Amino acid sequence: GAVVSQHPSWVICKSGTSVKIECRSLDFQATTMFWYRQFPKQSLMLMATSNEGSKATYEQGVEKDKFLINHASLTLSTLTVTSAHPEDSSFYICSARDPGENTEAFFGQGTRLTVV
């Protein structure tokens, strides 16, 4: 299956700082990538849909100024958590769909963010 690489796998940052998470599709071009947040023992919560070359589409209740998404190329999307606070601590996961293949999406390894 297709490979999606997410980096870093974990990060600890101080409250008030910003953190950038990268999501790369390694063997296909992804015009659309998705960013999810997952709380312990909960399912995936879609935060936003990242579209290459255009603005991201955010789900209701997700602050677009806090969670900045950039999809500057067909293989890279980034999520920046700005002015992070302890309540932003969570597991963030990206996924991408290869438009040339079947419709399933492939996920990155996830990033565990801890804000102290």
Added chain:
Amino acid sequence: EDQVTQSPEALRLQEGESSSLNCSYTVSGLRGLFWYRQDPGKGPEFLFTLYSAGEEKEKERLKATLTKKESFLHITAPKPEDSATYLCAVRSSGGSYIPTFGRGTSLIVHP
């Protein structure tokens, strides 16, 4: 609005004890039903895609089946390494590529 309900929420099995996980769905035109496996602290790993009722797919000890209302993930003679959370998702024919996920079934297989 698409809906996905997975049951049971948690399942404990003895090694070798076969069982099934359920995924019930409501969707306006099914474009695909997906099963994923997620290990703690990791992103979901793709297992299967099913597109139409009656379709079945197998991979090692796992077999996924699909009807018009639900999907089953059958686990035959499970091993401890099959312990994980299994997620089900659906995509409808409404034009969006965004899948709707269930809450998952947490499976623990005891040796």
